[in-house]
Amino acid sequence: MTAPVRTPENLLDLTPAAAEERLRVFFTGRGEPAYRAKQVARRLWQAPVASFEAITELPAALRAALAESFVIPRLELNVRQKSSDGTEKFLFKLADGQGIETVAIPDDGRMTLCISSQAGCALACAFCATGAMGFQRNLRVHEIAGQVREMRLLDPPIEITNIVFMGMGEPMMNWKNVDTVLTVLNSPQGLGIGARHITVSSVGILPGIVALGARPEQFRLALSIHAPTDDLRQTLMPVNTKYPLAEVIDAAKAFDRRVTFEYVMLGGVNDRVEDALNLARLARDCRAFVNLIPLHPGGAMGFTPTPRDAIVRFARELRKGGVEVAIRKSRGKDIAAACGQLRVERLGRRPPRPAEQDGHVEVA
Numbered sequence: 001m002t003a004p005v006r007t008p009e010n011l012l013d014l015t016p017a018a019a020e021e022r023l024r025v026f027f028t029g030r031g032e033p034a035y036r037a038k039q040v041a042r043r044l045w046q047a048p049v050a051s052f053e054a055i056t057e058l059p060a061a062l063r064a065a066l067a068e069s070f071v072i073p074r075l076e077l078n079v080r081q082k083s084s085d086g087t088e089k090f091l092f093k094l095a096d097g098q099g100i101e102t103v104a105i106p107d108d109g110r111m112t113l114c115i116s117s118q119a120g121c122a123l124a125c126a127f128c129a130t131g132a133m134g135f136q137r138n139l140r141v142h143e144i145a146g147q148v149r150e151m152r153l154l155d156p157p158i159e160i161t162n163i164v165f166m167g168m169g170e171p172m173m174n175w176k177n178v179d180t181v182l183t184v185l186n187s188p189q190g191l192g193i194g195a196r197h198i199t200v201s202s203v204g205i206l207p208g209i210v211a212l213g214a215r216p217e218q219f220r221l222a223l224s225i226h227a228p229t230d231d232l233r234q235t236l237m238p239v240n241t242k243y244p245l246a247e248v249i250d251a252a253k254a255f256d257r258r259v260t261f262e263y264v265m266l267g268g269v270n271d272r273v274e275d276a277l278n279l280a281r282l283a284r285d286c287r288a289f290v291n292l293i294p295l296h297p298g299g300a301m302g303f304t305p306t307p308r309d310a311i312v313r314f315a316r317e318l319r320k321g322g323v324e325v326a327i328r329k330s331r332g333k334d335i336a337a338a339c340g341q342l343r344v345e346r347l348g349r350r351p352p353r354p355a356e357q358d359g360h361v362e363v364a
């Protein structure tokens with residue numbers, strides 16, 4: 001009789017606590033001391049290794065045994081590009097060939113990693129490059145948190161201090177996995193990044209907002225508002241049919257931490273004084289902080305960026321209305337670093353643009 005073949009379990013799809021428990025069962029079942037589980041668990045996220053083989057503090061026979069029962073998959077790095085301003089973008093290839101993007105943005109002593117939560121996106125926001133490519137699939141836990149893990153595996157490693165879910169995809173449409181990812185990112189046994197340094201960005205998927213708010217940690221929420229009325233928002237963001245503005249605002253009010261509104265400045269579309277007044281009212285309503293985002297030209301066609309001086313005037317109008325506001329910096333101009341753009345270019349959906357027009361990564 002042959003032994004049943006079991007697929008090796010992926011330890012990087014589990015919370016650090018669950019992975020350590022699996023390892024404890026594995027080691028004690030072999031008559032090994034329980035401390036071995038902690039030894040290996042440390043090597044998943046805190047001081048990650050490329051493979052079990054690299055856990056040299058473990059006898060070779062145990063490393064081989066681990067590799068029979070478990071996997072700790074890498075993400076394959078396909079492209080790495082560095083901007084003159086220090087911003088770096090990475091295109092990872094997943095096991096099934098999907099491409100996802102990650103951008104590392106150094107700023108003022110911080111290193112923010114912009115991560116993807118889905119391959120593609122189903123929401124089809126009119127100005128967004130990822131929206132134009134359609135939805136491929138949800139990313140698994142190890143594919144999302146793995147984007148951070150891969151930074152620690154670089155030589156030299158990039159030490160990440162902040163995370164924003166502002167890469168490809170809608171994190172709240174992949175909540176089950178994002179929920180676990182948040183634990184991996186924040187847990188001291190995982191990547192150990194402070195909850196206040198982790199921002200989930202969403203178009204306003206109501207059950208997701210409730211679920212994030214229900215977590216005891218102080219994770220931050222950013223909401224992509226982009227228009228101060230339903231009529232206008234409808235034309236830019238089809239998701240507004242399912243989750244209308246008023247309901248998103250109510251959910252933001254009910255959220256027990258301060259939220260950030262994201263508002264991409266679209267020339268002649270949502271940048272009138274009247275829009276500023278309406279936006280100010282909404283932001284005051286839920287004491288939101290407003291981030292004005294200069295439009296990145298790599299999004300879907302048909303929009304022009306609001307000129308810089310008009311963005312400044314719009315910001316001033318919001319401030320007069322009693323709202324705290326910031327204009328996001330543009331980063332990575334020379335490397336097409338807008339999330340969603342690298343993959344689009346690689347897939348050849350759009351012709352590559354000359355460097356001087358290329359991507360801006362926008363960070364708070």
Ligand code: SAH
Pocket residue numbers: 125127128129165166167168169170171201202203222223224262263264293294295296297298299300362
């Ligand atoms: N799906 C989530 C997170 C990913 S997008 C969300 O929508 O919030 C992160 C932010 O980038 C969102 O605010 C999105 O609207 C914005 N964005 C998309 N395309 C853009 C573009 N071409 N220029 C500037 N910001 C853009």
